[in-house]
Amino acid sequence: MIIEIDFSSDEALYLQLRNQIILGIATAQYREGDSLPSVRQLAETIGINMHTVNKAYTVLKQEGYVKVDRRKGAVIALDIDRMRALNDVRRELQVLLAKSSCKNITKAEIHQLIDEIYDEYNNGGLG
C-alpha cells in the first residue's frame, strides 16, 4: 500500500500514518489478518524515525485496529467496540456539522458528500 506523508502539514506524522492505515483498512487494501510492514522497514521506506512508526502502531493497537504478534508484527485485527465508536463519531460529527453550517453548507450537501466519498472507494471497501 502506498502511504503518503505530507511533511509540510501541521498534522503530526504519526497521526497521518495512523489515518492512512485506517483508510487502507476501510478500503480493503489491508484485510483482517494482513501484516503491516515492520516498524523499521516502514520507517526506512518513508524516511522517518522508527519510533514515529511505532507510535502510530501503538495508537492503532489501543484504538482497536491491529493486534501485535511477535512473529508477524502488527496484524490487522478489528476490535468492534460499537458503543464507544458511535460516541466518538457522534462527537466528531457534531463539531464538523457546526463548522459546515457556519459556512452555509447544508444538511443535504453533507449527505451528498458522504455518498460521494463512499462511491469513490467503490470497489473494495468502505461498506
Added chain:
Amino acid sequence: MIIEIDFSSDEALYLQLRNQIILGIATAQYREGDSLPSVRQLAETIGINMHTVNKAYTVLKQEGYVKVDRRKGAVIALDIDRMRALNDVRRELQVLLAKSSCKNITKAEIHQLIDEIYDEYNNGGLG
C-alpha cells in the same frame, strides 16, 4: 452562552473553546453581529489565562468566524469561503467514514446520525 471546558481532556483548551464557540454560532446562540465576551472576562469566568482565550479568538478570526472591533471586541462575522470549507469538510469526513467503516458503522447509520444531530439542535440553529 455556557461554555464547558474539560480540563482532563487531551484536546487543547483553546481548541475546546474554539469548537464550543463554533457550536454556539451554528446553534444560533451567537448571531451575526453579536459580541463575544472580552478575552479577560471570559478567561476569568472559565478560570484560564487571558492568552489562551486570545489564541482561540485569533484562530476563529483566521478561520473566518469572527472579526475584531476595537470598540466591541470579537464580533461574530462569518466569512464564507465555500470552496475551502467544502474541501476541509471532505477531508475530515473521509477519515471519519473510514474509522466508522472499520467499526462496522454503516453508511445508513451515518446518515441517520447526522439527521439526529440536526434534530437535536432544532429550535434555533444548524440549518
Added chain:
DNA sequence: ATGACTGTTATATCATAAGTATAACAAATT
C-alpha cells in the same frame, strides 16, 4: 546454535506547542 528479524523498552536530545504570568501599548468608551 547462529544470525537475522520481529516488537518493545530505555535514555537522551532537540524543537515546537500549550499554557501561564506580568507588563505595557494604542484605541475607544464612559
Added chain:
DNA sequence: AATTTGTTATACTTATGATATAACAGTCAT
C-alpha cells in the same frame, strides 16, 4: 481622567513530537 478593549512582547514551565543509539526477548530460517 479612568477604564476597557484587543494586541504585543517577554519569560518561564511543561508537554508533545521527532530523532538518535542502544539494548532486550522472543521468533524464524538456515
